[in-house]
Amino acid sequence: MAARQPRVGLFATCLVDLFRPSVGFASAKLLQDAGCEVHVPVAQTCCGQPAYNSGDRADTRAIAEQVIEAFEGFDFVVAPSGSCASMLKKHYPGLFAGDAAWEGRAQRFSDKCHELVSFLTDVMMVRDTGASLDAKITYHDSCSGLRELGIKDQPRKLLANVRGLELQEMKDSDVCCGFGGTFCIKYSDISNAIVTKKVVNIDASGADMLLAGDVGCLMNMAGKLKRQGSSVEVRHVAEVLAGMTSQPPIAGSGK
Amino acid sequence: MELAAKHFKASAAKALVDVQLQKALGNVEKGFIGKRQKAAAALPEFDALRDNARDIKNHVLAHLDLYLEEYERKVTASGGIVHWAETAEDARRIVLEICQKAGARTVTKGKSMITEEIALNDHLSANGIEPVETDLGEYIIQLRGEHPSHIIAPAVHLNKEQVEGDFRRVHTHLPEGRDLSDPVSLLGEAREVLRQRYFAADVGITGANFLIAETGTSVIVTNEGNGDLTQTLGKIHVVVASIEKIVPTLEDTSQILRVLARSATGQDMSVYTTFSTGPKRADDPDGPDQYHVVLLDNGRSAMLGTEYQDMLRCIRCGACMNHCPVYHAVGGHAYGSVYPGPMGAVLTPSLNGIEETGQLPNASTFCGRCEAVCPMRIPLPKMMRHWREREFERNLTPLTGRYGLKFWAFFAKRPKLYRLAVSFGVPLLSVFGGSSKRFRSLPFAGGWTRHRDLPAPEGRTFLQAWAQREALKQEPAQ
Amino acid sequence: MSARETVMGKIRAAMGVKGPDEARQATVATRLRETPAGVIPARAQLPTAGQLELFCAMAVQFGATVTRVSDYHEVPAEVSAYLRTRNLPSEIRMGADARLVKADWSSEKTLEVRHGASDGGDLAGVSHAMAGIAETGTLALLSGPANPTTINFLPEHHIVVLDARDIRGDMESVWAKLRTDLGKGAMPRNINLITGPSRSGDIEQTIILGAHGPRALHIVVVE
Numbered sequence: 007m008a009a010r011q012p013r014v015g016l017f018a019t020c021l022v023d024l025f026r027p028s029v030g031f032a033s034a035k036l037l038q039d040a041g042c043e044v045h046v047p048v049a050q051t052c053c054g055q056p057a058y059n060s061g062d063r064a065d066t067r068a069i070a071e072q073v074i075e076a077f078e079g080f081d082f083v084v085a086p087s088g089s090c091a092s093m094l095k096k097h098y099p100g101l102f103a104g105d106a107a108w109e110g111r112a113q114r115f116s117d118k119c120h121e122l123v124s125f126l127t128d129v130m131m132v133r134d135t136g137a138s139l140d141a142k143i144t145y146h147d148s149c150s151g152l153r154e155l156g157i158k159d160q161p162r163k164l165l166a167n168v169r170g171l172e173l174q175e176m177k178d179s180d181v182c183c184g185f186g187g188t189f190c191i192k193y194s195d196i197s198n199a200i201v202t203k204k205v206v207n208i209d210a211s212g213a214d215m216l217l218a219g220d221v222g223c224l225m226n227m228a229g230k231l232k233r234q235g236s237s238v239e240v241r242h243v244a245e246v247l248a249g250m251t252s253q254p255p256i257a258g259s260g261k
Numbered sequence: 262m263e264l265a266a267k268h269f270k271a272s273a274a275k276a277l278v279d280v281q282l283q284k285a286l287g288n289v290e291k292g293f294i295g296k297r298q299k300a301a302a303a304l305p306e307f308d309a310l311r312d313n314a315r316d317i318k319n320h321v322l323a324h325l326d327l328y329l330e331e332y333e334r335k336v337t338a339s340g341g342i343v344h345w346a347e348t349a350e351d352a353r354r355i356v357l358e359i360c361q362k363a364g365a366r367t368v369t370k371g372k373s374m375i376t377e378e379i380a381l382n383d384h385l386s387a388n389g390i391e392p393v394e395t396d397l398g399e400y401i402i403q404l405r406g407e408h409p410s411h412i413i414a415p416a417v418h419l420n421k422e423q424v425e426g427d428f429r430r431v432h433t434h435l436p437e438g439r440d441l442s443d444p445v446s447l448l449g450e451a452r453e454v455l456r457q458r459y460f461a462a463d464v465g466i467t468g469a470n471f472l473i474a475e476t477g478t479s480v481i482v483t484n485e486g487n488g489d490l491t492q493t494l495g496k497i498h499v500v501v502a503s504i505e506k507i508v509p510t511l512e513d514t515s516q517i518l519r520v521l522a523r524s525a526t527g528q529d530m531s532v533y534t535t536f537s538t539g540p541k542r543a544d545d546p547d548g549p550d551q552y553h554v555v556l557l558d559n560g561r562s563a564m565l566g567t568e569y570q571d572m573l574r575c576i577r578c579g580a581c582m583n584h585c586p587v588y589h590a591v592g593g594h595a596y597g598s599v600y601p602g603p604m605g606a607v608l609t610p611s612l613n614g615i616e617e618t619g620q621l622p623n624a625s626t627f628c629g630r631c632e633a634v635c636p637m638r639i640p641l642p643k644m645m646r647h648w649r650e651r652e653f654e655r656n657l658t659p660l661t662g663r664y665g666l667k668f669w670a671f672f673a674k675r676p677k678l679y680r681l682a683v684s685f686g687v688p689l690l691s692v693f694g695g696s697s698k699r700f701r702s703l704p705f706a707g708g709w710t711r712h713r714d715l716p717a718p719e720g721r722t723f724l725q726a727w728a729q730r731e732a733l734k735q736e737p738a739q
Numbered sequence: 740m741s742a743r744e745t746v747m748g749k750i751r752a753a754m755g756v757k758g759p760d761e762a763r764q765a766t767v768a769t770r771l772r773e774t775p776a777g778v779i780p781a782r783a784q785l786p787t788a789g790q791l792e793l794f795c796a797m798a799v800q801f802g803a804t805v806t807r808v809s810d811y812h813e814v815p816a817e818v819s820a821y822l823r824t825r826n827l828p829s830e831i832r833m834g835a836d837a838r839l840v841k842a843d844w845s846s847e848k849t850l851e852v853r854h855g856a857s858d859g860g861d862l863a864g865v866s867h868a869m870a871g872i873a874e875t876g877t878l879a880l881l882s883g884p885a886n887p888t889t890i891n892f893l894p895e896h897h898i899v900v901l902d903a904r905d906i907r908g909d910m911e912s913v914w915a916k917l918r919t920d921l922g923k924g925a926m927p928r929n930i931n932l933i934t935g936p937s938r939s940g941d942i943e944q945t946i947i948l949g950a951h952g953p954r955a956l957h958i959v960v961v962e
Contacts, residue, residue, distance in 0.1 A: 285943070288943050288944040289944075291944065292940065292944030293944075304780060304782075305780070305781065306778050306779075306780045306781070309778045310777075310778050310780075313777045313778050317777075320770075323754070323763075324763055324766060324767050325750050325754070326747055326750045326751050326754070326756065327763060327764060327767045328767060329747070329750075330747075331767065331771065335924070339926065344742075345741070345742040345743040345745075345746050346742060347742050347745050347746055351742060395951065396941070397939045397941040397942070397950060397951075398939075398941035401941070401942075414940070414941060414944065415941070416941050416942070417941075417944065419942075420943060421942050421943055424942055444942040444943060444945045444947050445947055447942055448939055448942065448947050448949070448950060449949075452949070452950065452951060455951065456859065456951075460859060474771065475771050475774065475924060476924055476925075476926045477926075478926055484937065484938050484939060484940070484950065485937055485938065485939045485950035485951045485952065486892050486937040486950060486951040486952025486953075487950070487951040489888070489891070489892045489931070489952065490892050490893070490951055490952075493888050493889060493892065493929070494889070504746065504750070509767070509770045509771060509774075510770065510771060510774040510775075511774065511911075511914040511917075512774045512775060512776050512777060512911050512914060513777070515777075515909075515910040515911055515914070516777040516778065518910070519780070526940070528801075528934075529797075529801070529874075529875045529934070530801075530875045530877055530932065530934040531934070532801075532933065532934055532935050532936070532937055532938055532952070533931065533932070533933060533934075533937075533952065534877075534931075534932035534934075535929060535930070535931050535932070536926065536929065536930040536931075536932075537928065537929055538926035538927070538928060538929075539926075539928060540928065541882075541928050542883065542927070542928055544883070544884050545882060545883055545884065545887070545928055546834070546855050546856040546884055546887045546889075547856040547857075547882075547887045547888050547889045548882060548888060548928045548929065556746075558746045558749065562746060562749035562750045562753055563749070563753065564753075565750060565753035565754055566753040566754055566755065567753075
């Protein structure tokens with residue numbers, strides 16, 4: 007008997023929604039190819055990190071309640087971002103600690119939440135997405151995905167099976183790019199110093215394309231690369247894995 | 262030192278353009294990260310030891326009153342004297358009284374962050390007693406009238422040319438033509454100069470990495486041997502340590518020692534791990550005649566039982582700052598506090614209040630590397646976030662950011678209004694982005710576009726585009 | 740109210756401790772009595788024969804030099820040879836350790852042996868270790884007339900004699916030995932755990948040997 011297709015709620019994330027819809031479509035394709043039934047609830051805005059990391063717990067909780075209500079009916083909740091997925095998976099339960107009405111509900115919700123690439127490899131057991139791309143890429147490990155969710159090998163394994171693609175590791179791929187959500191606005195000079203070091207490593211890798219799993223980090227690095235006149239193209243890893251690279255790269259192509 | 266944490270942004274901006282400092286900061290990444298990684302990888306039990314080290318300290322904190330009592334009993338039994346100090350001021354007064362009673366003119370000091378915290382040197386100097394720092398890094402910054410920029414590498418912000426300049430300026434009794442061009446000759450000169458000071462000093466002051474309840478022992482962990490000369494050659498040995506340095510037994514000390522040096526410098530063991538119990542014994546040919554321990558609270562007890570209690574596990578290894586991208590960018594002095602980096606961003610508000618120090622827990626990307634390397638598994642980002650929450654609750658955060666956040670949250674909490682707003686805003690922004698797909702500058706986004714381009718949105722929002730695609734899919738069926 | 744009472748009061752209030760708490764006291768007493776060992780790395784748990792080899796290898800890795808001799812009678816000649824090969828004057832400072840005194844120093848006619856604490860004028864000092872820790876090549880030295888602490892730190896060259904039978908796999912076994920030798924809870928003024936020669940990395944993170952303590956650490960293992 008064929009098992010029922012898992013119903014996945016795609017939590018697009020606010021940055022994908024506003025800036026990079028192609029990542030949303032790529033994510034949906036990857037999930038569907040893996041055998042999932044994909045839904046995109048309209049009652050989604052943001053995971054609440056801007057409020058959470060600014061110390062605004064009340065607004066964070068209000069946002070979290072609304073996300074849980076919109077998504078708890080699915081078998082899985084998947085986000086194309088380590089940072090937002092970690093917010094849903096690792097940080098939501100703590101917001102409701104000691105609240106009998108919500109605590110268990112938040113925990114059950116969090117148990118269903120996954121970051122896109124690790125969901126594909128670890129839950130749906132995807133080994134090869136069937137994509138091909140003739141490019142030399144380098145991969146940046148975004149901090150939350152790497153350190154809170156342990157995502158490091160999963161994207162590399164899938165990228166290794168993309169035909170024509172060659173991975174050139176950069177130095178310090180696991181070091182923060184300086185984005186940090188509101189940090190890059192509040193402390194823009196420090197953020198700039200950090201991303202400046204990062205793009206030196208990206209350029210030195212010899213890759214002609216930068217991939218990562220978080221649009222926030224990608225926008226930061228793309229913005230700096232373009233400001234410095236680099237021709238390195240920047241894309242979300244889902245676009246490449248889905249074979250959907252017809253959209254211009256983040257912040258455009260060329261110098 | 263005077264607390265200057267509220268000037269963090271201005272100090273950081275200066276640090277970022279300080280060419281000399283930036284060159285020196287490169288040594289932090291080169292000097293520490295690879296060595297720690299190698300040392301940790303070479304010990305299969307490293308993570309199990311971290312867990313146990315965490316558990317030991319948690320156990321201590323849950324029984325702190327009892328272990329302190331036992332520790333005090335043992336110190337007293339071995340002939341030492343325990344002094345309790347509630348505040349920094351109390352601790353300064355106690356140390357000064359010990360020195361004055363001994364008629365001390367100079368005191369030597371082993372490297373100690375706690376005496377920085379209580380600003381002991383200024384207090385001794387103001388009362389006519391000369392403190393001499395003997396750790397090479399501490400000695401160098403004392404000559405410069407500076408404070409440590411790192412808790413285990415106090416002079417890491419300096420280059421050797423600056424040290425040479427300081428030695429030539431201060432050591433005027435030495436020949437002018439001498440060669441001081443490399444670290445070896447600089448160290449040799451400091452060794453010679455400081456040798457005289459150890460013998461001339463009346464009192465030797467050290468901190469403590471651990472206070473062992475089982476035996477009434479204080480432990481210092483060093484590489485140079487200066488702390489040992491300080492505490493052995495003076496007639497009086499004064500230990501200044503905060504109450505959370507307690508560990509139950511020699512075995513517990515050994516557990517934490519296994520993660521301390523590896524996390525700090527990447528050594529399996531520091532060169533000198535010294536256990537000191539009481540003054541010299543009747544037939545000892547060397548060692549101090551008196552042994553005093555000043556047990557300092559200074560805000561620690563107020564952290565117990567709060568969301569900041571875990572910070573009391575800290576063993577001051579410096580791994581968090583060694584791995585912090587913000588510390589790498591601005592160095593330790595920019596923080597304007599005794600303790601820099603991630604551990605300082607949590608501890609400083611605890612010791613000095615959040616009112617003046619709110620910048621510190623905010624100046625983090627929450628990249629989590631500090632927590633990932635912390636040998637005591639202290640959740641530093643989580644505690645920084647708790648400080649942001651305290652700040653927010655008390656309306657201490659800047660108004661512009663607050664209003665911006667509230668404006669955004671108003672929509673984020675209301676999906677329908679949010680959809681309406683972004684369905685107009687995003688396509689507009691996309692059009693303005695033009696064919697380059699990016700902005701070089703944008704009103705209200707100066708913090709971003711000053712340093713980098715802002716990628717333009719693709720067009721419609723994902724949810725708009727998805728809804729439209731789903732609708733098209735339905736049509737042929739109808 | 741004394742500062743002690745104030746601080747203790749704050750601690751107990753923060754932890755919600757009210758009055759005597761026998762369960763907590765029993766927990767503390769048990770830990771202090773039983774001194775549980777925790778996690779001992781596998782490399783520290785070699786059989787005795789392997790511990791000697793590991794000790795020597797680790798000591799060398801962390802910057803010491805090691806010579807092995809078969810009897811205490813060979814120690815004086817080994818010390819002389821060390822001084823000679825480094826062009827040091829034939830003088831040493833040494834405490835009253837019975838094992839060192841018993842070695843026959845009269846065989847080294849030109850060697851001047853000074854006894855007691857170091858006054859800072861010695862280029863070479865000789866000590867006897869209480870134990871060696873194989874796990875990290877660490878020496879454990881106890882203060883006292885037998886081995887004055889100043890000898891560990893003031894001379895430029897520190898020569899430490901170690902009886903191979905005193906090598907233990909881990910630090911914890913040394914604490915067990917200490918409790919056997921001195922009694923539970925008893926400590927000398929100092930226990931110095933020494934792992935390699937003195938060093939500093941304070942100038943540009945460049946490691947240089949001989950900061951304030953000995954520039955060289957030479958270990959003579961008596962098998």
